[in-house]
Amino acid sequence: xxxxxxxxxxxxxxxxxxxxxxxxxxxxxxxxxxxxxxxxxxxxxxxxxxxxxxxxxxxxxxxxxxxxxxxxxxxxxxxxxxxxxxxxxxxxxxxxxxxxxxxxxxxxxxxxxxxxxxxxxxxxxxxxxxxxxxxxxxxxxxxxxxxxxxxxxxxxxxxxxxxxxxxxxxxxxxxxxxxxxxxxxxxxxxxxxxxxxxxxxxxxxxxxxxxxxxxxxxxxxxxxxxxxxxxxxxxxxxxxxxxxxxxxxxxxxxxxxxxxxxxxxxxxxxxxxxxxxxxxxxxxxx
Amino acid sequence: xxxxxxxxxxxxxxxxxxxxxxxxxxxxxxxxxxxxxxxxxxxxxxxxxxxxxxxxxxxxxxxxxxxxxxxxxxxxxxxxxxxxxxxxxxxxxxxxxxxxxxxxxxxxxxxxxxxxxxxxxxxxxxxxxxxxxxxxxxxxxxxxxxxxxxxxxxxxxxxxxxxxxxxxxxxxxxxxxxxxxxxxxxxxxxxxxxxxxxxxxxxxxxxxxxxxxxxxxxxxxxxxxxxxxxxxxxxxxxxxxxxxxxxxxxxxxxxxxxxxxxxxxxxxxxxxxxxxxxxxxxxxxxxxxxxxxxxxxxxxxxxxxxxxxxxxxxxxxxxxxxxxxxxxxxxxxxxxxxxxxxxxxxxxxxxxxxxxxxxxxxxxxxxxxxxxxxxxxxxxxxxxxx
Numbered sequence: 001x002x003x004x005x006x007x008x009x010x011x012x013x014x015x016x017x018x019x020x021x022x023x024x025x026x027x028x029x030x031x032x033x034x035x036x037x038x039x040x041x042x043x044x045x046x047x048x049x050x051x052x053x054x055x056x057x058x059x060x061x062x063x064x065x066x067x068x069x070x071x072x073x074x075x076x077x078x079x080x081x082x083x084x085x086x087x088x089x090x091x092x093x094x095x096x097x098x099x100x101x102x103x104x105x106x107x108x109x110x111x112x113x114x115x116x117x118x119x120x121x122x123x124x125x126x127x128x129x130x131x132x133x134x135x136x137x138x139x140x141x142x143x144x145x146x147x148x149x150x151x152x153x154x155x156x157x158x159x160x161x162x163x164x165x166x167x168x169x170x171x172x173x174x175x176x177x178x179x180x181x182x183x184x185x186x187x188x189x190x191x192x193x194x195x196x197x198x199x200x201x202x203x204x205x206x207x208x209x210x211x212x213x214x215x216x217x218x219x220x221x222x223x224x225x226x227x228x229x230x231x232x233x234x235x236x237x238x239x240x241x242x243x244x245x246x247x248x249x250x251x252x253x254x255x256x257x258x259x260x261x262x263x264x265x266x267x268x269x270x271x272x273x274x275x276x277x278x279x280x281x282x283x284x285x286x
Numbered sequence: 287x288x289x290x291x292x293x294x295x296x297x298x299x300x301x302x303x304x305x306x307x308x309x310x311x312x313x314x315x316x317x318x319x320x321x322x323x324x325x326x327x328x329x330x331x332x333x334x335x336x337x338x339x340x341x342x343x344x345x346x347x348x349x350x351x352x353x354x355x356x357x358x359x360x361x362x363x364x365x366x367x368x369x370x371x372x373x374x375x376x377x378x379x380x381x382x383x384x385x386x387x388x389x390x391x392x393x394x395x396x397x398x399x400x401x402x403x404x405x406x407x408x409x410x411x412x413x414x415x416x417x418x419x420x421x422x423x424x425x426x427x428x429x430x431x432x433x434x435x436x437x438x439x440x441x442x443x444x445x446x447x448x449x450x451x452x453x454x455x456x457x458x459x460x461x462x463x464x465x466x467x468x469x470x471x472x473x474x475x476x477x478x479x480x481x482x483x484x485x486x487x488x489x490x491x492x493x494x495x496x497x498x499x500x501x502x503x504x505x506x507x508x509x510x511x512x513x514x515x516x517x518x519x520x521x522x523x524x525x526x527x528x529x530x531x532x533x534x535x536x537x538x539x540x541x542x543x544x545x546x547x548x549x550x551x552x553x554x555x556x557x558x559x560x561x562x563x564x565x566x567x568x569x570x571x572x573x574x575x576x577x578x579x580x581x582x583x584x585x586x587x588x589x590x591x592x593x594x595x596x597x598x599x600x601x602x603x604x605x606x607x608x609x610x611x612x613x614x615x616x617x618x619x620x621x622x623x624x625x626x627x628x629x630x631x632x633x634x635x636x637x638x639x640x641x642x643x644x645x646x647x648x649x650x651x652x653x654x655x656x657x658x659x660x661x662x663x664x665x666x667x668x669x670x671x672x
Contacts (some may be wrong), residue, residue, distance in 0.1 A: 003499050005526075010491030055541070116318030116352075120515050122545040127522035138523040139493070211488040211516050212539060217317060220487055255492035262483040262493055263455040 002134050007256040008249060013138055015241075015248025016145025017206060021221045022240045023152050024199030024230035029234050031172045031192035034084060034095050039225060040102035040218025042197040044110060046072055046204025047213035054121040056209075061121055062143075065205045076197025080190045088189070091170040110215040119213045126209060144206045152198065152241050159237070168192055227269035231276045247272060304344040305606055307596065308351065308373030310364055310388075315355025316486050317511040318584040319537035320380045324402060325350065328590030330576050339598045342604070347605070348593075351371055355380075356657065359386035364388050367371045374402060374606045377592055380585065382406030382457040389413055398608050398616070400596040402588050403536065404460040405429055407634075414634040418612055420638040422592050425632055426462045429534065429554060432645035436659050437504060438473055444670045446526070446529050450502035451477040452493055452517070454509040459485075463508075467664060486512040490520040503529040503672055511539045515541050518547040529672040537583050548650040550669045554647050557584040557624050558655055561664065566623035582655050587623040595620060595627065601632050611636075 128139035232239030312321035353360035358480035383402035389412035453459035
């Protein structure tokens with residue numbers, strides 16, 4: 001029973017990180033309507049910035065988090081201005097090729113500038129945990145979960161309670177109609193894409209604390225994020241947390257209870273994407 | 287000096303072209319710490335070789351390529367080096383998963399392989415019949431022989447009996463896992479857990495929970511540097527009480543020793559910069575002069591030794607003819623930072639360099655890797671948690 005409970009906690013904690021990465025991706029897909037294959041690379045930028053702040057300036061990654069979020073918002077906004085906005089009306093394949101290329105470019109820039117080595121940060125709370133009898137709740141992962149829940153709630157509030165949020169929803173529903181009623185669509189896209197990148201960077205800061213920073217660190221999480229947004233339904237922000245919890249807990253259960261389960265963890269999210277798509281097409285057919 | 291000069295002039299007149307060595311390394315991806323360390327070792331050796339007159343009287347040329355720690359990327363890079371760049375010899379190699387994928391093209395092009403890395407027996411099988419495969423790194427059973435010796439010592443003196451094993455699911459971690467479990471059992475240990483994991487996933491929560499339920503004395507993991515910190519973090523978070531956390535990654539993350547979580551973590555290394563061996567001290571001094579730092583990554587001196595011995599064999603052969611160079615390289619008997627290097631047969635391959643006798647066991651103690659076993663090399667007493 002203890003092992004089962006700990007397994008559920010492990011899955012729940014892991015899902016916080018997944019949800020954090022997926023929330024930004026869901027925003028880009030839902031509002032801008034672009035599948036950003038470079039999303040993991042913005043996470044990587046966040047992780048490296050957190051590492052650099054810690055290694056060279058001695059700043060705790062969590063303290064530098066707001067600054068990094070703003071900085072990567074800027075990088076995302078610049079990316080939108082320079083590249084994304086030029087393909088918004090292009091066929092989807094072109095959009096995907098652009099973001100895929102962008103991901104390769106950012107990854108290789110990181111390799112050129114920083115090398116391929118794994119970088120780690122050292123913080124006093126890195127291994128902190130709350131012990132409830134035999135049950136352990138890891139501090140940084142619990143923080144990631146709380147942050148993900150907070151960010152998703154915040155995003156929801158912004159989308160439904162603020163002018164810019166309403167504009168985002170309007171643009172997501174009908175780009176041309178929004179333009180006709182005077183919404184600056186280009187500005188809305190820029191904000192949404194910038195926020196999406198900033199959210200990836202926030203996840204990156206936590207990844208630097210929990211794991212490491214390296215040019216390829218974003219890939220694993222970006223793949224999981226894609227699985228989550230497919231499960232939640234493209235652009236469905238409210239579904240992201242539940243889909244992340246489902247993925248995290250499923251992985252933990254497989255890893256703990258299936259013999260050789262550690263080697264099967266990647267199969268879990270592929271299976272979930274497959275299952276979701278089959279279920280959706282079945283519902284669609286009816 | 288006169289002879290060297292004359293040889294150089296004669297070779298230059300004879301029109302021998304510059305020798306090109308292709309170096310395939312993981313300069314990115316999960317094995318990149320080892321790959322980058324190896325690159326530094328090659329560059330240091332290149333400097334020394336060319337300062338001493340080069341190879342066959344001309345400056346040695348190195349062609350580096352990044353295999354990305356990925357077999358799918360490694361094969362085309364290898365083929366490009368051999369067919370487009372037309373390198374005379376191939377050197378490098380770290381990851382087993384990559385090396386095994388190269389056995390096909392290596393045999394197809396009959397490539398001379400002076401190979402530094404790859405410990406898996408899957409690679410040994412794959413290259414068993416290749417006549418030009420010189421393997422410098424010990425095979426996994428040599429590594430394991432050293433590990434078993436250390437653990438037997440812990441069993442006798444620290445009452446360590448229960449071992450939990452975590453291994454990455456690629457050839458490096460998985461190929462010999464059944465033999466490893468059998469050997470531990472035969473040596474009187476209880477293997478209370480043996481679990482696979484995906485390297486670089488960072489998701490060790492469930493695995494550590496299982497280990498906690500199994501109450502091990504030693505937690506033994508076989509993976510890459512990317513797994514070191516996440517695993518140590520999870521063990522600490524879940525308050526898993528261990529005698530020893532022991533890992534065998536080919537390299538450790540940059541700056542790991544400065545992290546509190548690294549304290550008392552133990553590992554295996556072919557070499558440490560603190561080694562008192564004369565050639566090791568010379569290597570450390572030369573490395574510091576060139577790069578301004580000191581490294582503890584053994585792939586740096588391993589690559590250095592690899593290129594120095596290969597080029598020495600080419601110079602002795604006086605030609606790039608593969609058979610003659612192989613014959614000369616096979617006769618290698620030199621002092622190195624790891625101790626003497628000779629090539630003798632392994633279980634399956636003809637030319638095996640370093641074996642079990644070269645391994646050291648260290649612990650991260652006070653921001654440094656300190657040798658703790660074999661006892662005669664120990665610089666501090668080991669810290670055992672139980």
